[in-house]
Amino acid sequence: MTNERRYEERLVDERRLRMYLASELGEAETFAVEWHREGHSNETLFVTWDERELVLRRPPPGETADTAHDVGREYRVMDALQGTTVPVPPTVLHCEDDAIIGSEFYLMERVDGDVVRLDEPGRFATTDRRAALGHELVDSLAAVHDLDFESVGLGEFGRPEGYLRRQVDRWGKQMEWAAGRTERPGGLPGRDEVEAWLGANVPEEHAHTLVHGDYKLDNVILAPGTPPRVSAVVDWELSTLGAPLSDLGWMLLFWHDDPDGEPPIPELMPSFTAREGYPTRRKLVERYEERTGIAFEHPTFYLVLATYKLAGVCEMFYARHLSGDSDDPLYAAMDEGTPALLSYAEDAIDGTRAW
Structure with missing residues (x-):
């Protein structure tokens, strides 16, 4: 109803x-x-x-x-x-x-500036400014992970030990909640396989930092003018203390590379970052490692985790559409969006898709 x-x-x-x-x-x-x-x-x-x-x-x-x-x-x-x-x-x-x-x-x-979603502002449409935008995005993430969280009163903000295991469990429960409301007749192909793979491949050790939980290009506000500058990081509802590479993996999921095909959900995942001048995902990783000193180990796990989390988010969107608790047209499109993401995750597991 x-x-x-x-x-x-x-x-x-x-x-x-x-x-x-x-x-x-x-x-x-x-x-x-x-x-x-x-x-x-x-x-x-x-x-x-x-x-x-x-x-x-x-x-x-x-x-x-x-x-x-x-x-x-x-x-x-x-x-x-x-x-x-x-x-x-x-x-x-x-x-x-x-x-x-x-x-x-x-x-x-309210902070003045632009939120970049599916296309770039015209003022950034040069190769040097595109490169600067990618670097600015990574550097702001590095600032989050370099922060002394105890010094600002966030020492009890989360439990970094076991964070990744809890993430796998938590998003399994979120998916279960959503799937119980969407009640797809054929279920969600690939869901069980992806969940099983994640459970068997959780890295046991990781750095402990503040994590944003939803860090990507459209969750920063870019200041007016040039060169590109992040004036604010927003949408912190999933923040906690945990594994910083989960933020990096999430950011990279939404950063399109030239060899990629169409994103699984074009309405959510922009493709303009494949244009000339934007850094590749590999270059973003190298800059992140240089800025933080944290090596990007277990990349397939973080790609699959990010994709599965997005699938869970999208299935919750679809559940809200079916219940009438949203008039966002994107939510209705998740009828096909969630299965596309699970297929994307399966491709990452079998090696046909990588960073």
């Missing part, structure tokens, strides 16, 4: 939000809320409060998988990273009271 209320109307009670913000930030003559439709996980709304331009983040309405859409976690890590070498938006407030807008939410300052 689909929800009969318009999806947008379920995101915020503007009257209650205005009253709450007045109590927290002081009265404002100008107040406006605009839903930002570009994201595909937590919902983002732009809030004008007099001269201040703010961003509100909240979970999507409706039923979600356990541990998904944790905006409180997102706020905590960004608040801790203020003033560090990791660029993040200035945080404003965190509200755990569901009665205000129907869910927990937080506010941060």
Whole structure:
């Protein structure tokens, strides 16, 4: 059964939000809320409060998988990273009271710049700027992994020991949750094989760092002008302490190389980084290793893990589409998207696809 209320109307009670913000930030003559439709996980709304331009983040309405859409976690890590070498938006407030807008939410300052999704901004369309964009993306990830997380109060933010084993287990549970709701008549071909391979190939040791959990090109904000510069890293809902190479593998999954065929989900995985000037995945890995001193060992595991995680995310998208808890057209396309990703993971396991 689909929800009969318009999806947008379920995101915020503007009257209650205005009253709450007045109590927290002081009265404002100008107040406006605009839903930002570009994201595909937590919902983002732009809030004008007099001269201040703010961003509100909240979970999507409706039923979600356990541990998904944790905006409180997102706020905590960004608040801790203020003033560090990791660029993040200035945080404003965190509200755990569901009665205000129907869910927990937080506010941060809006950062000026571009989020690059399926094509490059024209100002970066030269070979030297394309190279600089790839380098900037890697260097910002290296800053996350180089951070002394204990010094900023994140020493208890996660349990890095056993992180990869828990990731395999966790995403298996997320996939189980989603598949139990999509109820595909033929199941998901390849799912059991990929899960079994991951369980048998988990690296036993890894470095311990802060990890972002969803680090890729469209989760950074690029400052206006040239050369390319990351002005903020956003979307920290999956962050924790764990294995840094899981972030690198995830980033590389969304970085297209010239020999690649069409990405399994073109609506989510851009192909423009195969153009002349952009670094290859191998060059990005070399720069990462140089910046961090961490060798990219077990690359097939991290490719398969990243692909399986994305398959789990996409099956959750499809479940939300079927339940009527999203009007994002991308979610409907996951009818074919999840199987394509599982096939991609199987190709990586048998060696026909590699970094």
